[in-house]
Each structure stands twice: as structure tokens, then as C-alpha cells.
Amino acid sequence: MPVPALDLQQRTFNWSQLTTAEQMALLQRPAQVVQNDVQAIVADILTKVRQQGDAAVLAYTRQFDCPQLDDLRYDSTAIAARVATLDDTSKAAIAQAYDTIRAFHQAQQPQNLQVTTVPGVTCELRYAALDAVGLYIPGGTAVLPSTALMLGVPAQLAGCNRVVLVSPPDTNGELAPALLYAAQLCGITEVYRCGGAQAIAALAYGTDSIAPVRKIFGPGNSFVTAAKQAVAQDPNGAAIDMPAGPSELLVIADAQANPAFVAADLLSQAEHGADSQVLLLATEASFIARVRAQIELQLEQLPRADIARQALANSALIEVESLQQAVAISQAYAPEHLSVQTEQADQLAEQLTLAGSLFIGPYTPEAGGDYATGTNHVLPTYGMAATYGSLGLLDFYRRYTSQKVTRSGLQQLAPAITQLATLEGLDAHARAVTIRLEESS
Ligand SMILES: NC(=O)c1ccc[n+]([C@@H]2O[C@H](COP(=O)([O-])OP(=O)(O)OC[C@H]3O[C@@H](n4cnc5c(N)ncnc54)[C@H](O)[C@@H]3O)[C@@H](O)[C@H]2O)c1
Ligand SMILES: N[C@H](CO)Cc1c[nH]c[nH+]1
Ligand SMILES: [Zn+2]
Numbered sequence: 001m002p003v004p005a006l007d008l009q010q011r012t013f014n015w016s017q018l019t020t021a022e023q024m025a026l027l028q029r030p031a032q033v034v035q036n037d038v039q040a041i042v043a044d045i046l047t048k049v050r051q052q053g054d055a056a057v058l059a060y061t062r063q064f065d066c067p068q069l070d071d072l073r074y075d076s077t078a079i080a081a082r083v084a085t086l087d088d089t090s091k092a093a094i095a096q097a098y099d100t101i102r103a104f105h106q107a108q109q110p111q112n113l114q115v116t117t118v119p120g121v122t123c124e125l126r127y128a129a130l131d132a133v134g135l136y137i138p139g140g141t142a143v144l145p146s147t148a149l150m151l152g153v154p155a156q157l158a159g160c161n162r163v164v165l166v167s168p169p170d171t172n173g174e175l176a177p178a179l180l181y182a183a184q185l186c187g188i189t190e191v192y193r194c195g196g197a198q199a200i201a202a203l204a205y206g207t208d209s210i211a212p213v214r215k216i217f218g219p220g221n222s223f224v225t226a227a228k229q230a231v232a233q234d235p236n237g238a239a240i241d242m243p244a245g246p247s248e249l250l251v252i253a254d255a256q257a258n259p260a261f262v263a264a265d266l267l268s269q270a271e272h273g274a275d276s277q278v279l280l281l282a283t284e285a286s287f288i289a290r291v292r293a294q295i296e297l298q299l300e301q302l303p304r305a306d307i308a309r310q311a312l313a314n315s316a317l318i319e320v321e322s323l324q325q326a327v328a329i330s331q332a333y334a335p336e337h338l339s340v341q342t343e344q345a346d347q348l349a350e351q352l353t354l355a356g357s358l359f360i361g362p363y364t365p366e367a368g369g370d371y372a373t374g375t376n377h378v379l380p381t382y383g384m385a386a387t388y389g390s391l392g393l394l395d396f397y398r399r400y401t402s403q404k405v406t407r408s409g410l411q412q413l414a415p416a417i418t419q420l421a422t423l424e425g426l427d428a429h430a431r432a433v434t435i436r437l438e439e440s441s
Contacts, residue, residue, distance in 0.1 A: 006309045008292045014285075014319045015329065027333045029248070029382050030275045030314035042197045042226040049201035054208050060198040065139075066173040072209055074191040079180050086177040094145055094178060097372040098185050101153045104374030108393035109157070120409020127397040129158040132211070134203035134238070135188070136218030136228075137167035137179060139195055141273060141307065145178040150376050150391065151217050152186025158396035163188050164213055166203060168195025195220075197227035204231035204238040212238065217391070219244035219378055221273065241395055242388040245381040247272040248279075249366055250335035250355070252326045252348065253291075255284045257341035258362055263294030265339055265359075265366045266315070267308055274310035279333065280317045281326040288317045327351050334386040336379045337366050356385045410436060 048056040061069050110127040117123055135151040138144055155163045165188050167175055175193060183191060192210055206212035216228055216238050225245040231237030249269035253262050266278040282288050299305045320326045331354045338355035342348050345360045356379025359366050370377045380388035414433050421430035
């Protein structure tokens, strides 16, 4: 389908001159507009996979990804053969990213803790790695070995027993050597060639060839995200990390910022998908004009310019009255990625608490966090950064508590417990305490 011409002037706005309704419309995510259709399609796919198992997963994979595919599993011989074709430069790049991501996530190791709340009462907080996790690596329009690292490294560090990787195959039924190498570094051996809602259904409910997992991680398009949300709401489904949908970037810039850098960052997220969204909040109209010119210029060099143009048609370059107004808009939008390109970037960043990940200063491209600074690039989208955190090592654990009470400890707590039980009208609760203390020690 031909991509309509893009007029960035028409996507340029002055925030204070917009009505409240227009302001809200500008901050609407494109992917959310089509949400109802997607949910219906996804519900159908989930039902078919539950009813027909592997046959449905294969049928959908043939329909969307590879018409000839006859086996979902990628066995270790096939993986090794594919990895052997990868060049050394790519291997070195993946290995360096593996090291930085590992370093940042290793530092997040949780510590069990023990607290004596009153003498004779010991409470413990403990962490246990999830036993079976599913990692979804998107593959519709780009091969993403970096996402395999972002999910595989914390799963490996946590020590999850079973780590299952799924990703849509190319038209020949293959996964990219770089993706398989990243998986290999993370010690992943269970790999399946399927994507979309059907892969999420297989991970959540299981099929003959794919045993179910407890929690599903990873980003994806609207179909993947809707499927994750659906299985998370089903008591028989699986837990999920977060709604990590189409990429988003919000840049706050003053007149000191470099328009070429800002344009490059905006394009880096716009090229992900037609439903990606990028926003620029800038204090000077002349700066916005220079960014616009840079976007036009740089678009000409981009192989994925058509995708980026479609994303830009749902994006906006917004003039704001002040950096304080920019902060307020950003906090309301809660972007996945937030780039701060202002003179006092560190101070401004202190006020910007609602974002998946911050990129501060002129030499911090958003792409740095996508690949190799060490932070995790799986981040909440759709404004969910207001409540969800960015992915980290802790997401691969479950937290539980334990307590041990001695007789004298129970004597200390008995008045509080029995009175609270009485207040709640739960006499059996009170009795469970008094019966113990009535016994001679
Ligand atoms: N938030 C994050 O952390 C993060 C990280 C990386 C990528 N991303 C985002 O992930 C997304 C990747 O999307 P993608 O499409 O390239 O890959 P994808 O793997 O998410 O989706 C491809 C699958 O979508 C399904 N699909 C496509 N059209 C369909 C239809 N009409 N009906 C039903 N199913 C259909 C197919 O099963 C196909 O295999 C992008 O939007 C990107 O921005 C987000
Ligand atoms: N920007 C994406 C997250 O929204 C992650 C990614 C992977 N590869 C490149 N970028
Ligand atoms: Zn990216």
C-alpha cells in the first residue's frame, strides 16, 4: 500500500493554543484507537489454540509468517548450524551487549531478609526464581536479538528452571542466527518458531509440543500485547510482565539541544512500526523548524522510511511555553522512553518520574538503551509507565514471606490479634490464638 505523503508542518502544534480536547487527542496512542478490533481477533485466536493446540499454532504461523512451516520446535542441531553462520563482528557486538546488560541486572539481585518484629516473632521475606518462563521476541518487521538478551539475561541470572523462547519465523521458517546466538549466550535451549497471539496462547495454555509456562515476558505489536493481557486475566492462563506495545519516545528540548540528534532519536523509534509514536516538546518554534528539516533530511537515508513516515503521521512536534509545561505534559503522557535534551538536563530529570526509561544529555541516544548501556529495553507503553516499572531481574522472581512465633512471642501479640479478630467478628481467628495460650507450656 502506498504511504501517504507526510507533511510535518501539519503535525506541529502550539500546546497553549489547543483546546483541552485537542491536547488529549494529541496524547492518544495510535495503537489504542484500533483496540476493539484487535481484541476480537485475539480472542478468536486464543480460543482456537486452546481447542486445537499445535494444529492452530501451525495454521496461524503459516498464515502470518511462513506458509511451509511443519515443525514449531527449533532443535539444538538446527540452532548450532544457524549460529555457525554468524560473523565474528556480530558475535562480538552481541557479547558486549550481553556483558553490560548482565552487569546492570546482576546488581539487582534481591536479598532475603529477616526481621524480629517483637521478641519471639521472626518474619522473613524470601525470593524464589520462577520455575518456567516464556520469552516473546518480536519478529514481524525486524529481527530483535537485543530483545532476546533483555529477557534472556535476567532469566539466566535468576536461575529459572525452564526458559522458553518463541519468535515468529521468516518466510523460510527460520529464526535469525543473531537471535539464536543471543539465546545461546543466555543458555536457552527450548526455542519455538511461532509468534503473535498464537504463540502467547501456546505459552499460556500449552499444546502437545509446548508445555505451558507460568509467566510470559516480552514486547510485541498490538496483537501480542492484547493476547498477553487476555491470558493474564484468565485464572487458567499465565502471568505477564507488563503491557509493552509499540515503541514510544518523548523528547523534551530547549534551544540548546542539537536538532540533528533530536531528529535522529525521534526517527529511531518511529522506524519500529507504523503504530509507534514520537513526541517532541520544545520551548522554541525555530528549534522545532530545524528538527523538522532534519527529520526530512534523515528520512531520505532510511531504508525503513515508509514505516517511520506512518508513525510520524501519528506523532507530534509541540511548542510549549516553558520547560515546566513540558514536564506536566510528559508526566501526563508517561512515555516508554523519555529523552531530556535541555541545558539543566539532570535537574529537569529529577522531576520526570513517570517514564519507562530516561535518556539524559546530548550523548545519550535512546538507541543506547535499546542495545547496550545495560538497562532493560522492555518497558511499559500506552501510558502504563505511570504505574508499571521497567523490566528488571526482580520480575523473574516471586516474593513470599514466612514467620515463626514462639510461645512468648504469641503472648506478646495475643491482645492485638484477639481484639482485631473481635472487631472483625471473626471468632475462630481469636480462638486459634487463645487455644494455644490456654495450654500449659
Ligand atoms: N515496548 C518494548 O519494550 C518494545 C521492545 C521491542 C519492540 N517493541 C515493539 O514491538 C513491536 C513488534 O511488532 P512486530 O509486528 O514487528 O512483531 P511481533 O512479533 O510483535 O508481531 C508479529 C506477529 O503479529 C501477528 N499478526 C500480524 N498481523 C496480524 C493480524 N492481522 N491478525 C492477527 N495477528 C497478526 C502475527 O502472528 C505475526 O507473527 C513493535 O511495535 C515495536 O515497537 C516494543
Ligand atoms: N526501542 C525498542 C523498545 O521500545 C527496543 C529495541 C529493540 N531493538 C531496537 N530497539
Ligand atoms: Zn528501538
